[in-house]
Amino acid sequence: MNQTVEKLRENWRELQTQLEVDARAARERFKYQVRNGRVVFEDEARRRGRAFRVRWSVFLRRARPWEIVTAPVIYSLIVPFVLIDLWVTIYQAICFPAYKLPKVKRSDYIAVDRHKLTYLNFMQKLNCVYCGYCNGVLAYVREVAGRTEYYWCPIKHARHLPDRHDHYQNFLDYGDGESWDESFKSMKERARACEGCDGCSH
Numbered sequence: 001m002n003q004t005v006e007k008l009r010e011n012w013r014e015l016q017t018q019l020e021v022d023a024r025a026a027r028e029r030f031k032y033q034v035r036n037g038r039v040v041f042e043d044e045a046r047r048r049g050r051a052f053r054v055r056w057s058v059f060l061r062r063a064r065p066w067e068i069v070t071a072p073v074i075y076s077l078i079v080p081f082v083l084i085d086l087w088v089t090i091y092q093a094i095c096f097p098a099y100k101l102p103k104v105k106r107s108d109y110i111a112v113d114r115h116k117l118t119y120l121n122f123m124q125k126l127n128c129v130y131c132g133y134c135n136g137v138l139a140y141v142r143e144v145a146g147r148t149e150y151y152w153c154p155i156k157h158a159r160h161l162p163d164r165h166d167h168y169q170n171f172l173d174y175g176d177g178e179s180w181d182e183s184f185k186s187m188k189e190r191a192r193a194c195e196g197c198d199g200c201s202h
Contacts, residue, residue, distance in 0.1 A: 157174060
């Protein structure tokens with residue numbers, strides 16, 4: 001099992017390296033840089049982007065009726081998303097120091113940058129800001145919850161579950177009562193070290 005986990009980690013590191021190479025190539029191709037977490041386009045790229053922009057009135061005319069009708073339902077979710085973002089941030093600020101767990105850096109998970117694209121109209125930018133924030137909150141909350149689970153209940157489930165958080169691979173096998181009690185303390189220490197979390201910020 002340990003060899004399998006280590007192989008998966010190595011594959012993940014290689015994938016991350018390749019993704020960064022691809023991202024660097026995209027930055028060169030589309031003429032932008034990321035400086036201090038902010039996207040900066042070259043003048044030529046901004047002018048070129050504006051030439052491709054579809055007016056928001058045209059964008060609305062192209063929309064299907066049920067897309068317009070359901071838009072308020074989608075946007076109504078901003079309330080619970082903001083609340084869970086705030087509440088999880090407060091929870092982490094209070095509880096993680098008590099558990100001596102490394103805090104999750106919120107800005108590593110929430111990216112709101114698509115509104116910088118000049119080829120998007122106002123409506124498209126608004127949609128992209130919303131989606132970037134909400135999906136980022138879900139990723140942020142998932143990581144906070146994953147570190148919490150690692151600390152309090154690091155046991156795998158009986159059945160296979162798709163797309164678990166990164167810490168799950170380090171959990172103890174379901175049904176292994178013999179190892180549970182003596183391993184629980186060491187698992188807490190591993191959680192404090194954020195073992196198995198390549199993106200952890202100490």
